[in-house]
Amino acid sequence: MSILSVFNQVEISHYIYLSTVLFSIGLFGVLFRRNAIILLMCIELMLNAVNLLFTAFSSYMGDADGQIFVFFIMVVAAAEAAVGLAILVLVYRNTRKTDVSFLDQLKG
Amino acid sequence: MLQNLPIPFLVLSFLTILSALYVVTSKNPVHSVLALIFTFFTISAHYVLLNAQFLAVVNLIVYAGAIMVLFLFVLMLLNLSKESEPVKSNWWGIAAAISAGSLLLIITAAFQVSGEAVAKNPVEGIGLVKALGKVLFTRFVVPFELTGILFLAAMVGAVLLGKREKAVDALISKEESNG
Amino acid sequence: MIALFVTFFSAAVLLFLGLNKRESSYSLFAALALFVSAGLSWACSANLVSFHGLESWVPANMMQFGKEQHLFAALLAFIVGFILLMFRKNEVIGNDQLGLMMFSLCGAYMMVSYQHLVMLFLGIEVLSIPLFVLAGANKSNLASNEASLKYFLMGAFSTGIFLLGTAFIYGGTGSLELEMMGIKPSFMHAMQGMPLPVLINAGIVLMSVGLLFKVAAAPFHFWAPDVYEGSPNRTTLYMATVVKIAAFVAFYRFLSTFGGIADAWKGWMSVLGAITILWGNLAALNQASVKRTLAFSSIAHAGYLVMFLLMADGTNTWILWFYGLAYAMASLLVFSIANQVSFQGERGFAAFDGLSKKSPVAAIALAVGVLSMAGIPVSAGFNAKFYLFSFAWQHMPWLVGVGLLGSAISVGYYFKFFKHAFMNQPSNDNPVVDRGWLMLLGGLILLLGALPWAVLNVIY
Numbered sequence: 123m124s125i126l127s128v129f130n131q132v133e134i135s136h137y138i139y140l141s142t143v144l145f146s147i148g149l150f151g152v153l154f155r156r157n158a159i160i161l162l163m164c165i166e167l168m169l170n171a172v173n174l175l176f177t178a179f180s181s182y183m184g185d186a187d188g189q190i191f192v193f194f195i196m197v198v199a200a201a202e203a204a205v206g207l208a209i210l211v212l213v214y215r216n217t218r219k220t221d222v223s224f225l226d227q228l229k230g
Numbered sequence: 231m232l233q234n235l236p237i238p239f240l241v242l243s244f245l246t247i248l249s250a251l252y253v254v255t256s257k258n259p260v261h262s263v264l265a266l267i268f269t270f271f272t273i274s275a276h277y278v279l280l281n282a283q284f285l286a287v288v289n290l291i292v293y294a295g296a297i298m299v300l301f302l303f304v305l306m307l308l309n310l311s312k313e314s315e316p317v318k319s320n321w322w323g324i325a326a327a328i329s330a331g332s333l334l335l336i337i338t339a340a341f342q343v344s345g346e347a348v349a350k351n352p353v354e355g356i357g358l359v360k361a362l363g364k365v366l367f368t369r370f371v372v373p374f375e376l377t378g379i380l381f382l383a384a385m386v387g388a389v390l391l392g393k394r395e396k397a398v399d400a401l402i403s404k405e406e407s408n409g
Numbered sequence: 410m411i412a413l414f415v416t417f418f419s420a421a422v423l424l425f426l427g428l429n430k431r432e433s434s435y436s437l438f439a440a441l442a443l444f445v446s447a448g449l450s451w452a453c454s455a456n457l458v459s460f461h462g463l464e465s466w467v468p469a470n471m472m473q474f475g476k477e478q479h480l481f482a483a484l485l486a487f488i489v490g491f492i493l494l495m496f497r498k499n500e501v502i503g504n505d506q507l508g509l510m511m512f513s514l515c516g517a518y519m520m521v522s523y524q525h526l527v528m529l530f531l532g533i534e535v536l537s538i539p540l541f542v543l544a545g546a547n548k549s550n551l552a553s554n555e556a557s558l559k560y561f562l563m564g565a566f567s568t569g570i571f572l573l574g575t576a577f578i579y580g581g582t583g584s585l586e587l588e589m590m591g592i593k594p595s596f597m598h599a600m601q602g603m604p605l606p607v608l609i610n611a612g613i614v615l616m617s618v619g620l621l622f623k624v625a626a627a628p629f630h631f632w633a634p635d636v637y638e639g640s641p642n643r644t645t646l647y648m649a650t651v652v653k654i655a656a657f658v659a660f661y662r663f664l665s666t667f668g669g670i671a672d673a674w675k676g677w678m679s680v681l682g683a684i685t686i687l688w689g690n691l692a693a694l695n696q697a698s699v700k701r702t703l704a705f706s707s708i709a710h711a712g713y714l715v716m717f718l719l720m721a722d723g724t725n726t727w728i729l730w731f732y733g734l735a736y737a738m739a740s741l742l743v744f745s746i747a748n749q750v751s752f753q754g755e756r757g758f759a760a761f762d763g764l765s766k767k768s769p770v771a772a773i774a775l776a777v778g779v780l781s782m783a784g785i786p787v788s789a790g791f792n793a794k795f796y797l798f799s800f801a802w803q804h805m806p807w808l809v810g811v812g813l814l815g816s817a818i819s820v821g822y823y824f825k826f827f828k829h830a831f832m833n834q835p836s837n838d839n840p841v842v843d844r845g846w847l848m849l850l851g852g853l854i855l856l857l858g859a860l861p862w863a864v865l866n867v868i869y
């Protein structure tokens with residue numbers, strides 16, 4: 123039994139709204155911020171919104187596949203964060219910045 | 231519509247959205263990391279509500295415990311905590327807000343109009359480690375094994391980027407002109 | 410599956426070979442392993458050998474190993490083998506970089522044979538994560554750093570969008586398996602003319618946007634020219650060929666599941682295809698750098714292949730296979746010659762000056778490659794475009810018109826290669842080596858141009 127019979131009181135649509143709000147906040151951050159580390163955090167936020175949505179669908183439908191998918195998303199997020207931070211450290215070593223405005227060097 | 235919802239769900243959702251907003255808007259990267267960790271805690275609480283207990287624990291261990299510590303570590307290593315970020319113009323902020331907001335509006339409006347529901351069929355104990363382990367190591371064993379390639383590649387890649395090559399520096403600068 | 414095993418284990422062996430410092434032999438070993446993978450996959454597709462023991466280990470709802478999957482795996486391994494072979498001479502490639510490229514290829518195999526969205530997701534990530542690193546392999550070069558960071562941020566961002574789409578599709582159909590998604594009740598509704606649930610529609614749109622980012626189709630292509638220019642040449646070539654082919658196969662398999670059911674996406678996708686073709690070709694016209702020109706040309710080719718996606722019904726994958734082969738061989742020729750002549754850092758077309766006087770063989774091979782990319786008759790590229798356009802004509806005549814217009818525009822920038830190689834005086838004396846391989850590739854392109862069916866009947 124769940125701690126609280128959430129399934130009877132909360133509709134799945136509320137979880138869809140909540141996840142979409144979280145995802146949009148992350149999307150806004152990716153578009154708005156300039157510091158690459160914060161961009162990476164906003165992407166993690168987007169992935170977590172997706173995880174929440176998967177878990178909600180999985181629990182409501184009584185199908186474990188969604189929760190397994192969340193494991194794989196976590197695995198990939200961990201690998202991606204490791205490689206991404208390695209790239210950031212490399213960039214920082216060469217430019218002393220983690221600002222994405224440095225990304226304007228290659229132009230036409 | 232909101233008044234019919236149980237209080238724990240409302241409070242948790244409110245906290246989640248609030249801390250997510252703080253992650254995005256905070257000027258200090260360390261505050262952002264801490265707010266993100268708090269967001270992960272609230273999301274884990276949502277998992278408990280949703281009967282996904284094992285996932286809640288894993289979420290804390292992997293995200294809050296490992297990934298965010300990596301972020302903090304890099305922030306401290308590069309001493310970025312005080313870095314002042316160049317501010318984008320207000321127009322850029324408005325454009326970002328409009329594009330993110332329109333995605334939100336389109337999706338929520340579409341669900342509002344259609345009002346469709348997913349078949350509700352909760353199963354007891356689905357989120358426990360016993361049930362999940364059985365599925366993961368039977369039907370999902372192939373992707374599970376193949377994540378090995380992913381981790382090996384990520385590890386080799388991180389080492390490749392991180393190591394200093396003094397002896398190869400001359401070769402690299404020669405290659406660079408080619409690059 | 411056998412290709413995945415051979416590639417993965419030889420990559421792992423390669424990593425251990427780093428203990429012994431004979432670097433020139435690494436590329437040859439890797440190329441050999443990849444040709445073995447390609448050969449075994451092809452033999453599987455032709456039923457000459459079978460690895461049922463190995464393949465029965467994989468549940469049928471995870472990956473599928475039919476004839477087409479083996480052929481695509483063979484094609485991808487063949488391309489990467491050639492990339493390593495052609496680029497082994499004048500760049501130092503450590504065993505770790507070779508290993509990463511082969512790991513990335515394993516992801517491409519997963520993408521062409523997935524039956525479950527978990528496999529597709531993992532495939533995309535196994536393909537991308539080594540590439541983030543390989544794009545930044547010239548560590549002290551700022552352009553390479555920039556390419557790496559940009560590719561990483563765009564890749565992670567598009568993964569997020571792709572995953573939101575996956576979650577919606579999971580909610581809408583209740584399954585993540587391609588087979589099951591097609592027979593769910595909500596789908597049966599749609600078959601009978603009722604509108605598809607919002608969840609599934611939103612999922613299809615978001616997943617398509619995520620995949621369009623990967624194939625660099627307009628308007629999600631903005632990252633591609635910078636990333637292609639900053640990356641080392643072999644990585645650029647890998648991105649322009651293997652990543653695109655694998656992503657298009659994955660896209661095709663995904664869309665053909667929803668084939669006759671949801672036609673809504675066809676409208677906006679055909680518009681995006683037209684924009685991609687025109688934008689890629691027009692932007693390529695006034696680029697000074699060779700790599701940027703080729704990057705925009707590869708965006709234009711992605712536009713032609715979007716046209717192919719619109720006919721997704723699971724029966725005509727051979728067009729994609731042939732197009733991928735023709736495009737990859739032409740790219741291999743042009744990129745490897747460009748890599749050799751621009752060795753001293755010349756980014757513009759001046760690097761090709763007087764190629765016909767320095768090395769007539771290389772100049773002719775370059776001409777064959779460029780003609781094939783432009784789609785001039787008696788080259789593989791012409792046949793590929795001909796098959797593609799004649800099939801698309803039945804579905805969307807106006808889009809074929811846009812495609813023809815784009816091909817006409819493309820002659821403008823492909824001509825620059827001829828002008829510099831055949832009309833100008835030599836301005837540098839960078840040697841061109843590996844003439845034998847260049848001739849072999851040029852000959853194959855002409856063979857596929859002259860006798861496409863003879864070759865296709867033997868291979869396909």
